[in-house]
Amino acid sequence: MVEGRVLIPGNAEGRFLRLQAPISLWGGIDPVSGIVIDPRHPDYGVSIGGAVLAMPGAVGSSSSSAVMLELLREGNAPSAILMASADAILAIGILVSVELGYSTCPVLEVELSALDGTPQGTLLRVTSEGRVIRL
Amino acid sequence: MTLHLTTEERAFLVGDHGEAVSLAMRILVSAAELLGAKALVRITSAHIDGCLHHGDGGVEFAEKLVATGGRVAVPTTLNVGALDLLHPDTVRADPSKLAMARRQMDAYVSIGAEPTFTCAPYQVGHQPAFGEQVAWGESNAIAFANSVLGARTERYGDFLDACCALAGRAPLHGLHIGQNRQATVVVDATNVPDALKDQDVFYPVLGSWLGLEVGREVSVIIGLPSTVSRDQLKALGASAASTGAVALFHVAGVTPEAPNLDAVVGETQSVDRIKLTADMVKGALKRLSTADTVERIDAVAVGSPHFSITEFEALLTLVRGRRMAVPFYACTARATLQELEVRGNDLLQLQEAGVEIIADTCVVVTPILRESGGVLMTNSGKFAHYAPSNTGYEVVYGSLEDCVESAVIGLVTRTEAIWSW
Numbered sequence: 195m196v197e198g199r200v201l202i203p204g205n206a207e208g209r210f211l212r213l214q215a216p217i218s219l220w221g222g223i224d225p226v227s228g229i230v231i232d233p234r235h236p237d238y239g240v241s242i243g244g245a246v247l248a249m250p251g252a253v254g255s256s257s258s259s260a261v262m263l264e265l266l267r268e269g270n271a272p273s274a275i276l277m278a279s280a281d282a283i284l285a286i287g288i289l290v291s292v293e294l295g296y297s298t299c300p301v302l303e304v305e306l307s308a309l310d311g312t313p314q315g316t317l318l319r320v321t322s323e324g325r326v327i328r329l
Numbered sequence: 330m331t332l333h334l335t336t337e338e339r340a341f342l343v344g345d346h347g348e349a350v351s352l353a354m355r356i357l358v359s360a361a362e363l364l365g366a367k368a369l370v371r372i373t374s375a376h377i378d379g380c381l382h383h384g385d386g387g388v389e390f391a392e393k394l395v396a397t398g399g400r401v402a403v404p405t406t407l408n409v410g411a412l413d414l415l416h417p418d419t420v421r422a423d424p425s426k427l428a429m430a431r432r433q434m435d436a437y438v439s440i441g442a443e444p445t446f447t448c449a450p451y452q453v454g455h456q457p458a459f460g461e462q463v464a465w466g467e468s469n470a471i472a473f474a475n476s477v478l479g480a481r482t483e484r485y486g487d488f489l490d491a492c493c494a495l496a497g498r499a500p501l502h503g504l505h506i507g508q509n510r511q512a513t514v515v516v517d518a519t520n521v522p523d524a525l526k527d528q529d530v531f532y533p534v535l536g537s538w539l540g541l542e543v544g545r546e547v548s549v550i551i552g553l554p555s556t557v558s559r560d561q562l563k564a565l566g567a568s569a570a571s572t573g574a575v576a577l578f579h580v581a582g583v584t585p586e587a588p589n590l591d592a593v594v595g596e597t598q599s600v601d602r603i604k605l606t607a608d609m610v611k612g613a614l615k616r617l618s619t620a621d622t623v624e625r626i627d628a629v630a631v632g633s634p635h636f637s638i639t640e641f642e643a644l645l646t647l648v649r650g651r652r653m654a655v656p657f658y659a660c661t662a663r664a665t666l667q668e669l670e671v672r673g674n675d676l677l678q679l680q681e682a683g684v685e686i687i688a689d690t691c692v693v694v695t696p697i698l699r700e701s702g703g704v705l706m707t708n709s710g711k712f713a714h715y716a717p718s719n720t721g722y723e724v725v726y727g728s729l730e731d732c733v734e735s736a737v738i739g740l741v742t743r744t745e746a747i748w749s750w
Contacts, residue, residue, distance in 0.1 A: 293390075
């Protein structure tokens with residue numbers, strides 16, 4: 195079990211997907227399908243929809259909030275996000291989604307090295323208290 | 330750690346000043362809490378990066394602000410939209426998408442923001458003074474405001490920038506606070522040949538390397554000439570903010586917070602020092618092109634960030650009396666286009682050479698390039714970074730001169746000699 199700081203609270207489950215490099219959602223993820231579209235990214239072609247997504251960092255465009263909102267509106271957002279350090283750009287897209295009556299996506303700030311032993315695809319539960327539990 | 334709100338801010342939050350301000354404050358307060366801010370800070374201006382249509386959620390949000398009586402509380406400019414409102418046939422999309430894109434741009438104008446529609450508001454009169462607290466969106470504009478102007482903003486994304494504009498406040502955190510503006514990385518460019526450092530083509534490459542290397546850290550670059558231009562710094566920042574989350578870089582002896590190295594590393598305990606080598610620069614140069622071995626190009630795009638009047642002057646010198654063999658797009662602000670129009674002949678000569686000027690938007694944020702795909706040549710590190718994913722085009726990076734020479738014959742022509750050291 196790993197504990198993190200709750201940035202956006204919520205309960206969620208999904209398969210663990212650890213991105214191999216930082217990503218800019220804008221220009222990096224298709225806002226409708228949730229697929230990595232940056233051909234230079236090592237996870238090119240992978241879908242982040244429904245995953246418990248570990249992000250080594252968020253980079254690039256400040257339009258990433260908008261992409262996060264569209265992913266939530268389309269139902270192709272990750273089920274939860276685990277970030278190495280708090281990033282307002284992603285969180286804002288989630289806050290707006292909730293204001294507009296769409297779904298939320300829990301976000302935790304966690305030490306990603308604590309997940310080094312967790313294989314990709316492991317079914318994880320994220321709790322509103324900030325725990326990541328292997329199912 | 331709790332967020333302290335003033336009496337006035339609490340009144341904003343509970344709706345005493347209308348639902349739009351209340352909504353803005355709810356988002357602002359949640360953001361401030363998750364960022365660990367202890368208070369909000371008053372801002373003097375905002376730049377909203379919310380005009381670009383990514384999907385209908387963005388339209389809904391903007392129209393909700395309008396419907397609930399939203400009004401910006403500080404002078405506010407607008408970033409690019411998905412349409413060239415001055416040349417309506419430029420963008421290819423189905424009518425319903427065009428209509429939604431238009432609604433999104435209109436909504437932000439309705440709340441009192443200026444219809445600048447540019448990613449380079451600092452080129453069209455929006456120039457906060459040194460030390461001013463502002464809330465800007467658009468990664469290159471953020472880097473420019475902090476680094477080149479010495480104003481103070483964090484990286485505000487879509488929506489939060491609008492919330493800040495409505496509330497006239499931003500979370501007091503990060504780069505709004507002086508001590509967080511000190512450099513943690515020193516980049517030594519002393520070894521880079523002066524001849525290369527004089528060239529515009531060097532700066533997007535340096536920026537691209539910097540973003541990958543430092544991520545979100547504040548850096549200071551030493552060993553650049555004091556003559557480095559605003560356009561070169563703009564290109565450096567835009568590139569660094571594409572490959573990394575760079576919101577502030579200093580150039581010792583050039584940018585306003587770094588009259589010398591000590592001014593920006595003095596208070597920092599530990600500083601990483603990196604000496605720029607030929608391999609680092611060449612690696613970054615290579616990475617900017619995805620189609621290094623191709624010969625033919627299908628289009629050229631310049632103007633990310635939006636072309637300045639100085640850059641148009643340079644382009645004009647290169648294209649005057651010549652004719653481009655492939656589509657050549659120059660993206661700029663409507664205000665800069667108006668400046669060109671006043672000059673009359675300049676605009677005509679650019680058009681006669683085959684330069685298509687795009688206003689209010691640009692070729693990587695909305696469908697403008699021909700659908701057939703192919704190879705795009707650019708002198709912009711930001712276009713080079715985003716074009717493959719956003720347009721499906723392969724990219725070749727080169728100088729403005731390279732871009733023009735290549736466009737005239739339709740084949741890649743690059744001056745490689747300046748990179749050998």
